[in-house]
Amino acid sequence: MIKPGVNENLIGRTDKADFPSLGLKRIRVKIDTGAFTSAIHCCSIIETADSLNVVFLDPGDTKYTGKTHKFKKYSKTTVKSSNGESEDRYMITTKICFHRHIYKIDFTLTFRGDMRYPVLIGRKFLAGNNFLVNPRLKNFHHAQYYGDKISSRD
Numbered sequence: 001m002i003k004p005g006v007n008e009n010l011i012g013r014t015d016k017a018d019f020p021s022l023g024l025k026r027i028r029v030k031i032d033t034g035a036f037t038s039a040i041h042c043c044s045i046i047e048t049a050d051s052l053n054v055v056f057l058d059p060g061d062t063k064y065t066g067k068t069h070k071f072k073k074y075s076k077t078t079v080k081s082s083n084g085e086s087e088d089r090y091m092i093t094t095k096i097c098f099h100r101h102i103y104k105i106d107f108t109l110t111f112r113g114d115m116r117y118p119v120l121i122g123r124k125f126l127a128g129n130n131f132l133v134n135p136r137l138k139n140f141h142h143a144q145y146y147g148d149k150i151s152s153r154d
């Protein structure tokens with residue numbers, strides 16, 4: 001349970017989250033208020049006649065399972081990066097767990113293997129769920145439940 005007096009809608013610049021529908025736990029996430037959409041790292045994305053088959057993370061990640069997830073419902077969207085380039089991506093809806101609360105989240109699927117964080121959480125999710133970002137905090141949500149150290153810059 002969360003400690004008394006702690007704002008459940010407060011989140012730091014980085015954290016860890018669980019993805020119950022994907023069988024992924026304690027995945028490192030970066031909070032990015034500059035990004036509108038959220039993104040998750042995939043090493044394989046294959047569209048078939050009736051589904052989108054996705055393998056999340058990659059073999060170099062300790063949380064990698066190698067499991068192929070099939071999505072019957074998905075869409076395509078165009079994402080504009082901070083450098084102004086546009087990229088077409090698949091988008092899926094799944095669940096994310098912060099503070100032991102489960103939220104629905106839309107993710108674009110992309111290769112983030114060269115990035116420090118396999119998951120990027122954007123403004124659409126943050127604003128839609130009334131999260132307040134404190135850039136001085138790291139691992140705030142996760143630490144409340146798992147006893148990890150909360151980091152902050154003073």
